Amino acid sequence: MVRSSSWHRISNFLRKYRKFPHSSFKTKWNETLKQKSAMEELKHGLFVSNSSSIENDGVIRTLITSFQLHNCEPTPQAYRFVIKTLTKTSQLENMRSVLNHLEISEKFDTPESIFKDVIFAYGFSGRIEEAIEVFFKIPNFRCVPSAYTLNALLLVLVRKRKSLKMVPEILLKASRMGVRLEELTFRILIDALCRIGEVDYATELVKYMSDDCFIVDPRLYTRLLSSVCKHKDSLFFDIIGYMEELRKTRFTPDLRDYTAVMRFLVEGGRGKEVVSVLNQMKCDRIEPDIVCYTIILQGVIADEDYSKADKLFDELLLLGLTPDVYTYNVYINGLCKQNDIKGAIKMMSSMEKLGSEPNVVTYNILIKALVKAGDMSRAKTLWKEMETNGVDRNSHTYDIMINAFIEEDEVVCAHGLLEEAFKRKLVIKSSRAEDVICRLCEKGLMDEAVELIAHLV
Incomplete structure (x- = not known):
């Protein structure tokens, strides 16, 4: 007589090691094979349909038939393939029937990536209303919307100012659906606001991100500064104060940011403020490059502070920086403005010896100065030198x-x-x-x- 406990052990052993524990027709690999064959059938069916006129329900019929032939159900991958095919072949009029069938007839949880494809398809073809409708109907498809699809919709809306006006209402409705904003969401909005010149609103969003403990990408600050320099009045806007306000939101300017601020101040004829920016750079332990010094030289020379220009030129040489042709042109222009044409010509000779070839701007500066000084003979000589030296x-x-x-x-x-x-x-x-x-x-x-x-x- 076999004891009950022994029988259970034997039964478990047999179940574990018997030759055919499951029907070979219900294994995972067999289902995968059938689905693969169905996908090939679907691709062929859509190709044939696209080469001729396609009916409104023809895509759905092809999808269902392809999988029925292989005794399996349509997969999310199949729907995504159909949607991408409709997008590539510009048959968006058939998209609604596909979505209706997916919503009503299928039982699987629809991946969110499918809705991203649909939103992009509608949005980038100018069908904004359909893109918005799809986003808010996502829960009907057994799917929970997130910032993933919201960001896709925002990328569509921010392309034009008209649809950008819809964004506040979209964000409000999305929050009611439980969608949480992510860093990428803010980046999309800030970039759009900067592009259309709404820098103040973009700045407020960055401050909100900082206050709400989001990790602010340093590139956003650079984007803000470049937008400020593009859209604000360089004569009056307090760019230095603006940068200090950004510092309070954990912003640390780098060389590129300082260079943008310097260029903005020079455009506004504010050479003295440019020098203060240079001093702040040094305090932040950021080494200015030759581009920075060229911009600063341009600013102080425009302010006619020639002694400061001489000091800055000596300083950049002491720091081991090599002036390029742009730096020399700015400095030579400063010498010409002081009527020191002899010194300007000498400087051009020096730059040639140091391996920096004068360009057409260099000659234009000197020829103009010589003409203004009434030295036509020397101006004609430089004119001929240009041709000799191969300068157009x-x-x-x-x-x-x-x-x-x-x-x-x-x-x-x-x-x-x-x-x-x-x-x-x-x-x-x-x-x-x-x-x-x-x-x-x-x-x-x-x-x-x-x-x-x-x-x-």
Whole structure:
């Protein structure tokens, strides 16, 4: 007689090690194989349908038939494939029937990724109302909406100012559905507000994120600063005070942020404030690069603080920074503004020795200064040097010299340069060409004047 406990042990052993514990037709691998075959059938059916006219319910019929042939049920992956196919083939009119069947006939929990695809399909084709409707109907599909689909909807809405106005109401309704905002949600909104110039609202959102213990991406602060510099008035806006307010929200400016602020101040003609920004950089242990010093030089020279410009140029050299052609051009312009043309030409020679080749801007600055000083001989020499050194003259170069020849009453030379500029297809001020025509007429050179008028026409 076998005891009860022994029998249970034997029974468990047999169940565990018998040859066929389950029907081979109900195993997981077999179901996977059937679903794979059904997907191939579906792809083929949709391809055939797309090559001819497709009925409104044709997509659903193809989907159901493909899986019935292999004795299995449609999967979420199948629905996602159908939706992507409709999107690629611009058959969004069939999307609603697919969604209705998914909502009513299927029993599985619908993955949220499907709704992201649908929202993008509707939104990027301009069907905003349908995209919004799909988002708020997500619970009907046995799915809990989250910031994942909300962010997808926001990316669609923020593309245009008209739909951007719907965002506050969408966010309010989404919160009632239990959707929690994430960092990416704020980033989408802040980026959109910065793009349309609503910097104050964007700043408030960043402050809210900081107060609500969100981790604020440093790139958001950079985005804010660049937007402020683009949309605010550089003459009056207190950019330094604004940056200090951002510091209170755990913002630490980097080199790029300081550079943007410096450029903003220089555009507003506020050279003295640029120097204070440089000092703050040093306090923050951020080493200014040659771009920073070039911007600062530009600012102090615009303010005509030439002694400060000399100190800054010496300072950047002591720090081991190598001036580039832009730095030299700014400094040479400062020397020319002081009427130190001899020093400016000497500086150009020095930059050549240090491996920084003068460009067309360098020559334009010097030629203009020489013309202003009445040294046409040296201006002509530099004009010829440009060609010798392989520096292409631009429209501004020609304009400077043509104007100089007009002032010197050398109208024939001015006319020759104007013709040369036309042959090179450079754009010359119409007022400058009119001056040459008038002077030609005054000199009795009517044929040349008529020919020049023909060129202008």
